[in-house]
Amino acid sequence: MGLTSRPDAAVSFEPPAQESWITTKLDFLVNWARANSLWPMPFGTACCAIEFMASAASDFDLARFGMERMSFSPRQADVLICAGRLPFKLAPIIRRIWQQMPQPKWCISMGACASTGGMFDTYAVTQGIDTVVPVDVYVPGCPPRPDALIYGIMLLQEKVKKERAADPTLRREIEPDPKSQLYLPPSLIDELSEPFGNSVHQTRSGL
Amino acid sequence: MSDAFTPIVAGSALGGDAPAPATPRNVPLTGGEANPSAAALRTRFGDAIRRAHVVRGETNVVVANDRLLDVVRWLHDDPAQRYEYLSDVTAVEHRDPEHPIEVVWHLRSIAYRRFLRLKVELARGAELAVPSVWSVYRSADWLERECYDMFGIRFTGHPDLRRILLWEDYREGFPLRKDFPLRGRFSRAEQLRQALAANPEARYSMEELSVVDAFADLPEEMRRRLKAGEKAGE
Numbered sequence: 001m002g003l004t005s006r007p008d009a010a011v012s013f014e015p016p017a018q019e020s021w022i023t024t025k026l027d028f029l030v031n032w033a034r035a036n037s038l039w040p041m042p043f044g045t046a047c048c049a050i051e052f053m054a055s056a057a058s059d060f061d062l063a064r065f066g067m068e069r070m071s072f073s074p075r076q077a078d079v080l081i082c083a084g085r086l087p088f089k090l091a092p093i094i095r096r097i098w099q100q101m102p103q104p105k106w107c108i109s110m111g112a113c114a115s116t117g118g119m120f121d122t123y124a125v126t127q128g129i130d131t132v133v134p135v136d137v138y139v140p141g142c143p144p145r146p147d148a149l150i151y152g153i154m155l156l157q158e159k160v161k162k163e164r165a166a167d168p169t170l171r172r173e174i175e176p177d178p179k180s181q182l183y184l185p186p187s188l189i190d191e192l193s194e195p196f197g198n199s200v201h202q203t204r205s206g207l
Numbered sequence: 208m209s210d211a212f213t214p215i216v217a218g219s220a221l222g223g224d225a226p227a228p229a230t231p232r233n234v235p236l237t238g239g240e241a242n243p244s245a246a247a248l249r250t251r252f253g254d255a256i257r258r259a260h261v262v263r264g265e266t267n268v269v270v271a272n273d274r275l276l277d278v279v280r281w282l283h284d285d286p287a288q289r290y291e292y293l294s295d296v297t298a299v300e301h302r303d304p305e306h307p308i309e310v311v312w313h314l315r316s317i318a319y320r321r322f323l324r325l326k327v328e329l330a331r332g333a334e335l336a337v338p339s340v341w342s343v344y345r346s347a348d349w350l351e352r353e354c355y356d357m358f359g360i361r362f363t364g365h366p367d368l369r370r371i372l373l374w375e376d377y378r379e380g381f382p383l384r385k386d387f388p389l390r391g392r393f394s395r396a397e398q399l400r401q402a403l404a405a406n407p408e409a410r411y412s413m414e415e416l417s418v419v420d421a422f423a424d425l426p427e428e429m430r431r432r433l434k435a436g437e438k439a440g441e
Contacts, residue, residue: 088402089374096407123382123391123398124373131399 027164034078034104035160037066038153041077041101043094046084048111048143055146065153074100079156080133083143085113086126098133103171106160108152109135112142215291220318228320234264242266244288244316244323252278257328267324275327276338276364282314282323283343290314290323293340296350298358300385306330310337310360329360339364357383374405 040062044052056062056070071077074097086094098107109129112118115138117127126132136159139152163170177183218225238261245259245266255274260267270278282290295313312325327337339362341347351362352371359381362368370377378401379392391398425433 088398089405091399091402092405092407095403122389123379123387126399126402127395131395132403 023164023166027166030165031161031163035157038078038106038156038160039069039071039076040067040079040081041071041074041097042081042083043097044083045086045090046111046113046143048083048114051143051146052081052083052110052149055149060146060150062150062153065150065157067153074098075102077101078105079153080105080107081110082107082114082129082133083110085118085120086129086132087124088126089124091126091132094129095132104160106136106156107133108137108139108149108156110139110149110152111144112140115140118142215317217317218320220289221320231264237262239264242321242323244268244282244290244321247285247288248278248282251281265322265324267326269326269328272327272329272337275325276340276343278325279312279314279340280343288316289318290316290321292317293344293346293350296340296347296354298354298360298383300358300383302385304331308335308358308360310354312340334361335359336361336363338362339368341365357381359384374402376401376405 042049042052054060056067062068074080078101080094080098080101082094098105107129109115113120113125114129115135117125121127129135137152137156139148141148144152178185218228241259241261242265245256245268248268249256249259252270252274255271255278257269257271258267259269279290282288292315293312294315296311298308298310300308306328309326309328314323314325315321316323329335329337335358337360339347339351341351341362341364347362348365348367349371351365352368354360355362355365355368356370356372369375373382379398380387382391393401
């Protein structure tokens, strides 16, 4: 079908023809345990956090997913759930929280503001937390209902269950490498984003 | 700084036969009964009171910039005024070239149940500076810092005038000015780069009036690990 491996060695992974019986069974066991005991690190900054609290309360009951303990210390957490918009002032803080979380770790971006900046296309708000930390699941909505968040958590569980310990690209944190073919310099990103409202060429008022 | 706490009973200075407070009805857009403090200010300060008018039942008094601190101090101290509470300090930028920007103070007299709005109009091209009322109202501290943060107005006499909502080394200007673009002056990539370069553990030293590194305050064991080259948090 003309499929070739991706150009960058850092992100290509060709699984061996057959993984051993022990590895696959061990993967199954470990992933089953991990997927059913995800401890969330709640990072609630806006109204999405209210819906998140409703999800954790008895009506929707996140404890069914092994999430009965909100881990307010990032060092004991598995999932960073960013519920709400992220101002630039909080960007270094959420990155520090993400760095403090031990592997394995995942991230859910809850709501329109956390995913894209939402309606806050302003000087003070990051346009999506994926510019600061890597995101596994985006939950749309403004704010998303608890059902939507639970659906996002179930998607994350599916993702966790498909992980393989033999995958060398798993959990590798890649700093942007200028030599990589996937690297775009910030100046090029600015140029590409200009038609969509880059601030540099925005119309100014007369006064 | 202050004596023992003495509660102020609302309307206590009005006397027993004062009518009970009620929600005003059918308030005209302009005109109506003015706050008696406006007339008292005219007799006390004369030409320093530029204008006084009533809008929606609330009295606006436009004051000369150089007498503002005297006016506010008198309103606070005079037993017939007793404006104990400064509820807001903000600014308004108009598209009027003659009066481009004005600074607004909201004063409230709890004992007399009065509300007074003071304004100072800054002329075009004038320095954006007004006297700070911090020496009269301690609540002006953060309100004036917010006004400086958003409009760039300097409050002379404020002990610690720096940004309060935006971060300390924000370089793009003052966001509530009319000429500030909504998305900021820098590109998104540059904004994010500058924001991520901030140290979340830096703290502010009032004594040195600057941002200092909190390294010396960390526990001994954490300092040793950081000195040995360990990346924080990994």
